[in-house]
Amino acid sequence: MKRLFIFFVAVVCLSCTNNQSKEKSVASNIFIEQKVTDFIAKYPEWTDGDHVNEEITDKFQHEVKRWSNEQDFLKGMPLQLKELRDTTLNGQNFKIGTFAGYNDNTRVKGSLLNYIQINIDGILPPEIAQKVTIDGKYHLDAMMYRQGSRKDVKLIAVADFKGYDLGKYVFSVTKATPIK
Numbered sequence: 001m002k003r004l005f006i007f008f009v010a011v012v013c014l015s016c017t018n019n020q021s022k023e024k025s026v027a028s029n030i031f032i033e034q035k036v037t038d039f040i041a042k043y044p045e046w047t048d049g050d051h052v053n054e055e056i057t058d059k060f061q062h063e064v065k066r067w068s069n070e071q072d073f074l075k076g077m078p079l080q081l082k083e084l085r086d087t088t089l090n091g092q093n094f095k096i097g098t099f100a101g102y103n104d105n106t107r108v109k110g111s112l113l114n115y116i117q118i119n120i121d122g123i124l125p126p127e128i129a130q131k132v133t134i135d136g137k138y139h140l141d142a143m144m145y146r147q148g149s150r151k152d153v154k155l156i157a158v159a160d161f162k163g164y165d166l167g168k169y170v171f172s173v174t175k176a177t178p179i180k
Contacts, residue, residue: 030076033112035067036164040112047162052155061153064166068147074171078102078113078179079120080137084129095129097122097173099140117156118166122173137179142171 028034039060040046046056067073079099087096099120107113123145124132132138152167 028076028111030078030113031070031072031074032067032077032116032118032166035063036112036116036166039063047155047157052157057155060155060164061150064153065147065150068144068166068169073144074120074140074142076139077118078104078137079118079140081132081134084124084132084134087123089123095124095126097124097129097132097176099138102137112164115163116166117163119168121168121170122176123170124173124176128173128176132176138176139179140171140173141175141177142173144169145172146170 028037043053043056043059046053046060078101080102081097082100083098085096085098087094099122101113101116101118103114120140120142122140122142146169148167148169150167152165154165156163156165
């Protein structure tokens with residue numbers, strides 16, 4: 001009887017511990033975060049411990065490419081300016097800003113944004129290039145200029161960390177709103 005009681009207590013403790021380690025996903029108004037959340041919910045068998053289902057990864061790559069064609073792809077996505085460089089395009093001088101997703105400890109628990117990597121090379125007109133600063137955080141309004149490569153879209157799984165690399169894209173930036 002005593003063994004049965006100890007076994008029962010151990011099972012209850014383990015089940016409580018497992019439930020606490022799994023974070024609930026949160027509803028998001030950020031297009032990319034919501035799409036990735038929906039995809040993960042649709043394919044819970046995508047990763048099983050050390051095993052990654054390559055067929056589902058292939059579906060993920062196709063879905064991300066499809067999402068990138070949608071007008072709202074960058075809607076609400078917080079991005080940080082990492083680099084600013086000069087370039088010439090069709091005889092005109094422009095600045096290219098490299099924007100990337102970033103970690104933020106103040107985000108709502110359960111947000112996937114800290115696990116999503118994306119890189120945007122933004123073609124910046126002079127009036128926007130003058131206002132942005134390296135390491136500044138922005139929301140971009142932009143139009144797709146060149147789609148990224150499907151092979152760059154992947155699941156990153158290292159130990160207990162699971163992240164989602166959505167690849168690299170080129171956008172023509174029409175507005176860069178600072179995040180406060």
